[in-house]
Amino acid sequence: AQKVTQAQTEISVVEKEDVTLDCVYETRDTTYYLFWYKQPPSGELVFLIRRNSFDEQNEISGRYSWNFQKSTSSFNFTITASQVVDSAVYFCALSDWRDDKIIFGKGTRLHILP
């Protein structure tokens, strides 16, 4: 069975600090896809990144970076120099190659304090 675990329920950091959100996944498939979504208070899930299981190269997009390690089944997300606008709930998610059904973690609520 597929499963995504986000052990950090809630994190608070002061603005400009770096913060890492942890994600551990379980799957028996060799081909799968990992995602991160951001959910502001409005409710909409905002797509941040998609990574397939064959691409372990880390990715950086502005202040955001992702560290994918198959050996530890982890797909961690780091925000550098955090800003108040980064405050939201962040979800890590997993899908397989057969369909687009996404399995979400329970999310990490991130508070960036001014």
Added chain:
Amino acid sequence: DAGVTQSPTHLIKTRGQQVTLRCSPKSGHDTVSWYQQALGQGPQFIFQYYEEEERQRGNFPDRFSGHQFPNYSSELNVNALWLGDSALYLCASSHGTGNGNTIYFGEGSWLTVV
């Protein structure tokens, strides 16, 4: 380019009533999925529609049903509402199915059952 749009935004229903939620996919997308997000939880997959047929279904009772129209828009119907059906209902769209398509979400419909 319009994203995924959902209606209504908020609604309140009484236990035992029926509700219909509507979704228009992102332009160019032909696949619609529905998710239920209870407070403090990650979204849970309800079902997916492609080519006007239900292609996949999550662990939800038959009280939850849906429909996809020729223009790819979709409806989610919930009969005999329970208090536990109170949640944010998210619609997601993509082009085709499988292969880790990027899924785009709407802002959701907040349903409160009293």
